[in-house]
Amino acid sequence: MLSIGVDPTRCTRCRRCEAVCEMAHGGDGRGLQSRVRIRDSGWPLISICRHCESAPCADACVSGAIRTDPLEGTVQVDAARCVGCWSCVMECPFAAVTMADVAGRGPRASKCDGCREWGFPLCVRYCPTGALRAGAGAGETSGRVRREHAARLALLPGRGTWPALRGRAGGGTPA
């Protein structure tokens, strides 16, 4: 289960992710193939697919073109099945599904594929500030954060001031 997380407070709008995504998906540099978009203001600031567990875009897809990959847990578009009805665009709360021109067939849905071809989301790899993050799953993300938080609580320098430490060995000196 891939999960891509964003931290808008860290984003400096360098738009490196857009450029990298464009190149990774065979764009010509005009940004038409990029599946991640950064806005200057407003919400959502960073439009990228979160690979939702029950993806609204897949639910709304009338032709079965958008599906969740059962192995990777990512949400994928099969452009050959897409009929370009815009339903997915209407459903995605992150504005992460766009329409890109497929030669000779008109606009078809296009969204983050988790860089399947490359093995790891390149926008995340090249994000200089950590505004984009990816993990093997949300479970991993939350576990890591939880451990960091617990460490802060437990290994606090002022630990001795916590009520429980009274009379226990090692407790005592507040920092």
Added chain:
Amino acid sequence: MEKFLVVYPDLCTGCRLCEAACSYRHEGVYSPSLSRVRVVKFEDRCLSVPVVCNYCEQPPCEASCPTGAMSAAPDGRYALVREDRCIGCKECVNVCPLGAVRMHPRTGVAVRCDLCRGDPECVKVCTAGALRYEPLEAAVREKRRARAASLNPV
């Protein structure tokens, strides 16, 4: 007075009874992986710390939720996840600074502590007293006393 789930990490013995009670109350099974409260262990230092939702005044999980699934109960006394609205985008998991929001491994919706709707089960089973459901003022008073005692041992 408004009560909070207060964690006293130094009292935690790491028995994980809270996890068992929580998962049984919410999911009907004893499975720590389905529990809202998680005990993080630092084996090398013999430390265990229960981590649970802190009930932030301005919860980032609620602010970042695109569908309004993360919401407070109508009276504001506990938090809810409206499962019918959750699309599983994991924004809440990614923004929670405590790692207290997780994804349900089976249903794919976000789970977080709901204080058992005002009657937390984990507190009842915590014999060590590491998890307490008390007014914040009580916790602060204890802490103040401990600090004073440590300055001037009696």
Added chain:
Amino acid sequence: MNYVVVGVSAAGLSALRAIRELDPHGDVTVVDEETRPAYSRVLLTHYIAGRVGERDLFLVEEEFYRRCGVRALLGVRATGLDPDGRQVHLADGRVLGYDRLLVATGARAVVPAWSPPGGAGDRGGGGETGETGVTGLRTREDAVRIRKAALAGRPVLIVGGGPVGVKLACALRELGVIPTLLVGSPRILSQVADREASLILERHLARCGVRVRCGVEVREVARGPHGTEGVVLSDGSVLPGRLVVVCKGVEPRTELVGGHVAVRRGVLVSGAMRTSVPDIYAAGDVAECPDIWGEGTRVSAIWPHASRQGRVAGTNMAGGRDLFDGVLPRNAMDVLGTPFVSMGVLDAPAEGGWRSVSRRRGDSYLRLVIRGDSVVGAVLVGCVRLAGPIQAAIRRGGRGWEEVVAP
């Protein structure tokens, strides 16, 4: 447990999947009038345009029901219901007992009075275009008929300027046919768009070669020695055409349960998709559901609602617990290269704290309907990128829309 599902399309199918997920061994019977497995009605206009093949219309393969361990009674109609005896009567005389019943009979095309019998909308009514030259667009047969006629170069008249009519006009135009769109209202898409959006799209259609006639009523079909020769309008003028497609909207098919459960326009259901009678559920185009504001009930004949409602109904039927969060009417379509999306409440009354915010740049148009300080509806033409975030804002209660549409 013995489940009976009447009607398998979007709602019936997702209910079936939900039931099987929770109850792998229960007896499930599906009843449907179509002889082939479920297909996607939304794709019919795309099929006419040639974007998908006839095979791609099907949602499941022939084997699907057998693979799921489901008894499928296809090509047979459910005609009666006995809620006390928990039985469904079929047209061929068979009687099915049930513990849980799902009514997913969908909707039928509205047939106007002037339409000759056996033409538009009668599912299974044998509307041969050779005989009447009039058809609806609701079933696969309808679509095949229209595509055949269009490919043969026969001029097509479309009656009705709703989403289906406009989509069909676009599909025919893509095929190279020049269709004529006859609209009763003063503008196209009058139910799903505001005036400005209608005008933009109307102009765009005209530029692309679709003939649009607004504010015209059809009086009758003009018949000649070679069948249909066009339609006669209420002012007496005759418009020539060999095939007349009636797209005057749909109405819920409630006749199976009518008289037994509460019905308004559709079958009234709660958020859990339960009807007023225990153990009878309804979902999809036939159901009338509370809206997301909890202010009223609505029938919404759109795909995402149908599949979501079906899943909720199936889960609850099989003993699980799920809730539908309410109807938010919405539409998205591609009007010959110009995308159009609308959702929620579209008209803002002059008083009562309503207002609307609009922005227009060329043919790109955005309008939000605001009640108090909450957004409750939106229309987007041209650039629809923000449709999703706006919909999310509406669902969250309407606050924070300023940030969504920030430049």
